Amino acid sequence: MSLLQIRNIEARFGGVVALGGVTLDVPQGLVYGLIGPNGAGKTTLINMVSGLIAPTSGDIVFDGAHGPWPIAQAVRRGIVRTFQQTRAFLGLTVRENLRISSVHAPDTMHIDELVEACGLGDVLDRTARDLPYATLRHLGIALALSLRPRLLLLDEPAVGLTPGEVDRLGELVRRWNAAGITILLVEHNVRFLMDVSDHVAVLDRGRVLFEGSPEACQRESRVIDVYLGRRSGHAED
Template identity: 40%
Template sequence: MALLEVEALTKSFGGVTAIADLGFEVPEGLVYSVIGPNGAGKTTLFNMLSGIYRPDEGSIRFMDQGVVVGRQPHQVAALGISRTFQNLQMFFNMSVLDNVMVGCHLRTRTGLFSAALRLPRIKREEMLSRQWAQEALAICNLDKFIGQEAGSLPYGVLKRLEIARALAVQPRLLLMDEPAAGLNDTETLEMRKLIRRICDSGITVLLVEHNMGLVMQVSDRVLVLDYGSRLAEGTPVEIQNDRRVIEAYLGGEVRYAL
């Protein structure tokens, strides 16, 4: 049974159809990548999967019973879907630990409302958040930066910090939007190992990435988008040998370098 089922999803902005009648299924336990040229609709898809945008049409089902459409981002996070962003979204003047604990508050939000009345519960949540944050930082090899101010850290470390924050919500599905963008070869290799480690820990990964070397090495399956529609879907080997994918990316006008 699929962890995530997307059916007939459509989203337009004015005259631009960013996602058009898109359907796919993500089985649990895989690294599943979504690739496509700039403007193909990848981030728009993530924005719908995480409750930031509401689709014009279509359905998103998570773990069979969870209907994503119509929920707010914090409700989607509570269902078990968390994400990172294409552009770093970080509190640069806060510590590494606090940046990750901010993520946990998505999960403990209802508790915050009763802060004034039920102090022990808040303390428990604070302890739990700290524990989840520390575990997430350990998975991302960020233990040694825990007390440092985020703004003092190199870009490659901040990309991992964003992932730690998303992991601290204890998701079943992690959406990663271009985690290797701007990374050098060494950092990209480290990112590949991290993605695999996350998947091996039982979290299904939905990956958007332009680095085709990384995508083909780390993915179990790949979905190719073109103008918001499904061009192809399959294993990395199937995708690399797919005539439509080669034509769209390599033939004639080179829109995108494999």
């Protein structure tokens, strides 16, 4: 069953077409990977699903409810996102950030559960601005998880991480998914995305180039030509 349905979504900014009629179905309970070259429209798409911007045309349906919706309503419905740049209260401690976020959760999640899930136990009393980069990324995800998402939108969560940190992130993604959270993952690190995703879609110039299994994606000549092949010599891809 599809938790999220995206139907013929278009996004136009002046004369620029960021999305040109995208249709996708995100099944409930899966990790759904979304890749594509820079400018393909990936972040624009999740901005629309999360309520940051409205589509020019088309339809977004989440669990039977039709969008678009403002971001606060999206959160109440269970759609929560992270950002490429972690959004946290940098002057507050990790503990304080989690308490503030948990206050606004639909039902209170105990802080200890988030701390254990995201490996934040050793930094609870450190201010967010003093955290190592990878730990700050985990805090951003913990803040999103505190809102009890049904659909978690991860926007480039592996950017800037070391290979070991990426492996740890992969373990966490699988763990959250196993706990019942559907995940839409936007990521440039193709190896990471292929490893954790159950299903993959590829965007190119605002349109769907491919949709299918990670194995089929890596064999698809159009994807290799447009994206994978172009970057095959880069360690993060």
